[in-house]
Amino acid sequence: MDLRLNDAELAFRDRLRDWLAGVLPELPPAPDRDDWPARRRYDTAWQRRLFDAGYAGVDWPAEHGGLGASPTEQLIFLEETARARAPYVGANFVGLLHAGPTLIVEGTDEQRARHLPRILRGEEVWCQGFSEPDAGSDLASLRTSAVRDGDEYVINGRKVWTSHAEVADFCELLVRTDPEAPRHKGITWLILPMDTPGVQVRPLRTVVGSSEFSELILDDVRVPAANRVGEENDGWRVAMVTFSFERGTAFIGDVVESGNILRETVAIARATPARGGGTLWDDAALRRDAGRLAAEVNGLWALIRKNVSEASAGMVPVQGASVFKLRFTESRQRIADLASHVLGRAALTLEEHVVEDRVNTLSFTIAAGTSQIQRNILAERALGLPKEPRWT
Amino acid sequence: MDLTPSADQRDLRAGVRDFLAGRWTPDRLRAASASPSGSAAGSAGLDPDDWKALGELGVFALGLPEERGGAGLGLVDAAIVFEELGRALVPGPLTATFLAAGLVPGADDGTSAVTALDLGDPTLVAEHLGSSAQVVLVDDGLWLLPADALAAVPLDAPLDPLTPVWRVTDPPEGGRLIGTGADAERWRTRAAVLTSALQVGVAQGALDLAVRYAKERVQFGRAVGSFQAVKHLLAESLARVDLARAATWTAALAVDGPADRPADGGAAEAVSSAKVLADDAAAANGRCCVQVHGGMGFTWEVAAHLYLKRAWLLETCWGGADEHARRLAATL
C-alpha cells in the first residue's frame, strides 16, 4: 500500500493546476439558481472549456473522445477541480456520467457518433427519466408504456423527479415494452429527444424553493425504434450498466465541499462572540463535534482512495460505494446542521449559503438509492443476510 | 497510490489469522475469561508460551530491520497484523511490546512482555503489569522501569476480563532513559495507530459474530437476520468498520512516509481521525453484537461482551476519541 502519486500522476495534477489557475479567473460570475437557461449556458460553456483543454470525459475511453484517464487520475481531476472551486458538472451530469458511458458500452455506432462528441463538447444536455410516481426505490415496477408501431415506439406515461429536464435536449428513458413479462424482463432503454411532440415538462418546486427537477408527462410520444439502446426488453440490464457508472467517484467534489463548509463554520465560530464573553469556538462541545466531523471527512477520503485503488485493480467496489454513499450523505447533513447551529438565528434565511445547503442536503440520503436501500444492499450483498421480499 | 493490500500483505493477514484461529479458539477465550470476579493478580495472567509464540510468529519484531532480526515491514503491515490480533481478542500488552522491540531486550522475540504507562493521562492505570517484565513510562521522554518497581495495586473485577489492570498508587520515579521527547511523541503516534488497528479488528470480530448469529437464530419462523431492523444495524456496523479500516491504513502510511496526499492534513490528523473512527466502530459494533444476540448477548457465555469490553478498554488508550476530536478541531 502506498499513498503517493506516481510521476505521471503528479505531472497530470500539476498540469491541471496550472490550467485551472489560468482559466478560473476568466469565468463569468455563476448564474442565479433559478435561471435555468443561464445555468445551462454556464455549465455547457465550462464543459466546452474542458473540451478545448483536453479534459472532457476524463473517465471516458480515448477511442470515444475521452481522456482514458486511470481511476487515480479521475480522482485527481475531481478533487483538484473542486478544490480550485471550478464549476460543478451541473447540467452535464447525466450526459457525462450516465448516458454517455451507457452509449459507449451499449449503443450502436450511429448513436455514439450522434451523441458522444456533442456531450463532450457541451452541446447536448441530458436528463434521466427513470423514476415514476409509483416506481422509486422499486424501479422495476415502472409502468410508462412503449408500444411498437412500425419503426416507432409510442410512449405514454409519467416520469418524476427528472433533474434538469427543463433544459435537456435528450432523456434516457426507461419504458415498459412487455407488460406481460416478469418485471425485469419487459423494460427497454430509449433515447427520447425532449422536443418530441407530446413531451410536457412540469417543473416541481423543491424544499429549497428552486426547481431542480420536473415531472414529465408523456402523451402519445413517438420515438424511432433506432433510438433504442440495447435489445427490446433488455433495458433493465442496460439500466444496471448505467447505474454502475454512478458508483464511487460522483461525490468527490462534494467531499471537498464538506471540508470547506466545516472550515468556514469554524471560522465563523471563531469570529462570533458568545454569551458571557469569549467566542463560540471556546465551547469545548462544539470543538469536539467539529473534530468528530473532521475525522469523518478524513475517513471518507481514505475510503475514496480505497475504492479508487480497488477500481484501478479491476475490482468493482460495490460494498465500498454503498458504505461511502451511506456515510458521506449522513455526515454531510450533520456538517450542515453544525454550520447552522453556529449561525444561530442568523440561519433563518435561505440566502445564507450554509442554510440553503442544510435544506438541499436533505435530498442526499434520498436520491441515487436511499440510505435504507444502501443498508439493504450492504446487508444482503456484503453480509449475505436473507433477501428482502422482491418482485420476481 | 494504492490502498489495497498487496499479495504479501494478504498472505501476512492470512498467516496470522490461521495461527490465531488455532490458538485463540472460542473455548479458549471463554476459559481465559472464566472468572468474572477474579482479581487481576490472581487470574488471567498471560501464558508465557502464548507470548513466545507471538514472538516467534514475528509479531513484535516485524518492524525491525532484517539485520536486527526483524522483517523490515512498515506500520501499515503492523496494522494488518494488529487488526487480526484485535479480531481474535488476543490479550496482552501488544502495542507496548511491539513498540519496545529494539529498545527493550526480550521484547522483539516475545521472551518478555513489556507494558507502558502514559504519564500524560491524569489517571494512571497499567495493563498486564503482573505479566510484564518492564514498564515503559511515556512522558516527555521514554523511561524504562522494572515492572515490580512500580507502586501499584491490582483492580478487582477488571472490566475486560482478559485484561487485568493495576492502579498506580505513587507517581513513578526514576527508571532508565531510553528515548528522547521526540521518541516519546513517535511512540504515542504509533501507539494510537496500532490501537486503532486493534479496534478495527474488534469491530470486525464483533460484526462477524453478530452476522453468524443473525443467520442462525430463528424467531417468527425466520432468521432474525431477515428482519430489516436487524439487517440495518449490521449494515451500519459494516460501514463503521470499513471506514475505520481505510482511515487506519491511511494513518499508518502517513506516519511512515512522506505522502503527496492531496487531501487535507498530515500524519497527525490522519492518526487522530483513525482513532476517532476506530474507537467508534469498535464500541458501536460491540454494542450491536450484544443487541443482536438478545438475552444471549447479556450472558457471560457468549463472547459478544468480550468485544465490547475490549473496545471500552482500548478507547481509553493513547487518547480517547474526544481528545483526538479536539486535536482535530484545533487544526480546522
Ligand SMILES: Cc1cc2nc3c(=O)[nH]c(=O)nc-3n(C[C@H](O)[C@H](O)[C@H](O)COP(=O)(O)OP(=O)(O)OC[C@H]3O[C@@H](n4cnc5c(N)ncnc54)[C@H](O)[C@@H]3O)c2cc1C
Ligand atoms: C434531488 C433529487 C433528484 C433526483 N433526480 C432524479 C432524476 O434525475 N431522474 C430520476 O429518474 N430520478 C431522480 N430522483 C429520484 C430518486 O431516484 C428517488 O427519489 C429514489 O430512488 C427514491 O424513490 P422514491 O422517491 O419513490 O421513494 P420511495 O421508494 O417511495 O421510498 C420512500 C421511503 O421508503 C423507504 N423504502 C423504500 N423501499 C424500501 C425497502 N425495500 N426497504 C427499506 N426502506 C424502503 C425509502 O428509503 C424511503 O425512506 C431524484 C431524487 C431527488 C431527491
